[in-house]
Amino acid sequence: MVPDNSNNILEIKNITVSYGPIIALKKVFLEVKQGQVVILIGSNGAGKSTLLNTIIGLEKPDEGRIIYHTDDITFWLPERVTRSGIFLIPEDGGIFRTLTVKENLQLGAYYSFEKYSEQLDFVVNLFPLLKERLKQTAGTLSGGEQRILAFSKALMANSKILMFDEPSLGLSPKYIIQIYDTIKYLNRYGYTILLAEQNSVQAFKYADKIYVLDDGQITLDGSPADLKDYKRIKEVYLGR
Amino acid sequence: MVTGFNLMFLVGKIIHFSYPYIVVISMYTCWGMLKITNNPYIAVLIAIIISILLHIMVEPLFYYINKRRGMIDINSSFILSLGIAMILTEIMSHQINYGFPISFPVNWMNSYKLFTISFIRISSGQLYTLFVSIFIALALFVIIFKTQIGRAFRAVAENITVARLQGIPIVKLNLLLYSITGFLGGIIALLFSMLLGSASPWLGEYISLKVLAVAIVAGLGNIKGAIVCGLALGILESLIIHFLPGSWSNAIAFLLMLLVILIKPRGIFSE
Secondary structure (H helix, E strand, C coil): CCCCCCCEEEEEEEEEEEECCEEEEEEEEEEEECCCEEEEECCCCCCHHHHHHHHHCCCCCCEEEEEECCEECCCCCHHHHHHHCEEEECCCCCCCCCCEHHHHHHHHCCCCHHHHHHHHHHHHHHCHHHHHHCCCEHHHCCHHHHHHHHHHHHHHCCCCEEEEECCCCCCCHHHHHHHHHHHHHHHHHCCEEEEEECCHHHHHHHCCEEEEEECCEEEEEECHHHHCCCHHHHHHHCCC | CHHHHHHHHHHHCCCCCCHHHHHHHHHHHHHHHHHHHCCHHHHHHHHHHHHHHHHHHHHHHHHHHHHHHCCCCHHHHHHHHHHHHHHHHHHHHHHCHHHCCEECCHHHHCCCEEEEECCEEEEHHHHHHHHHHHHHHHHHHHHHHHCHHHHHHHHHHHCHHHHHHCCCCHHHHHHHHHHHHHHHHHHHHHHHHHHHCEECCCHHHHHHHHHHHHHHHHCCCCHHHHHHHHHHHHHHHHHHHHHCCCCHHHHHHHHHHHHHHHHCCCCCCCC
16 A cells, blocks of 8 residues: 555654664654644653654654655754744743743744734633733743643744643643643644653544554554554553 | 853853953953054954954853763863863963063053042042943843843753753854853953053953852852942952951952851852
């Protein structure tokens, strides 16, 4: 069967990444189509963060290619990748704690500052709670609010692909649902989403496509409906 | 001076020990240019340019070290800075004016007495210095807290990885930072030459100790604190000089600093 590459927005081909002698990713492949929600599941240390960091340019692969639209972005610097429309929200939230909420949002729009006020309106409409906190120092927000600020910053940047590294980590169930609903909303609004997650129950609910990353290798991929029946998935990720 | 120092620490997480030495170098440049061209404007311009160039030259060194170590390492950059300082001192003491102190022309200093309040004499040079430094401090303040570039500086200081993920170009920003510090250094050199009227290879050492001390007392990386503490130290020292024999002023100033550090280890102005 000839794979259909026509509307791939991001394509990862046989990426291998190592830290010294330790191989973190081994010939990993992944495709993201325009408008999809792609979720990467895997346990701690499976290489999810490494993969996202490699896409954004923080890590350099030993071999393989990363193609975004028609550009080869494999060895671009993070600032250039971000500029071209891919935005990573890292695990620890990726906000500047010592700066105010407003300053965080202004920095989110670092290279698209001419659209700043327009984007700010959009973000404040989406998350009304930010409105009254604009002057507050970001470090004083609660964990869930900080996550929302990190989201908003990504939206300020006017990107095309949003990548989330474990967005639900350390949040209460109430916030997890809110975060995922927001992700779904953003997806409908036009953002393409790539997400790394341990919490696979959510993944099966929201994803268009799932990749299972196990010890640095993609062991399974497919739509949630396809994957549900695999024995290993049931045992390891769904706890049944 | 302390302001520039703290700016470097705040943004670059670098203890820029060689800063005062670069300032002294630009004093030397200014002096040399005055001698050759006899035109104060050219001398001033070139001194500032040299200061900026020197900073841009040392920037890759700091960047490279931090990159090789894979983290922002205050200690190694401090040692590097110390090394640069020594090299500069040696160059000055061997190559320029046979190592003798240099002195600026008398009219350069503007040191005629302006007015006198009881035992305090204020010369116009001192007044210039005061106003220029307050102006520079204010300008820095506005840049750092009110502009996008300032925000980017503070963002890089807090978390360099996240800053890169915002699309902030850190290499360009670093160069800009060093240029600003260099520019500041150039201005400071001019003020110093106006105030002191002379410079020697060992001046850098003398100043750098004091700058480091004031920076620590004010809280490393704290710009407001640096301005206030710098001014306070200046006033304190001149008062001591008036009431006690001259050499006491340093001893008392450093004693006070010791006390401050014992009571508030992170500096007066740190939270």
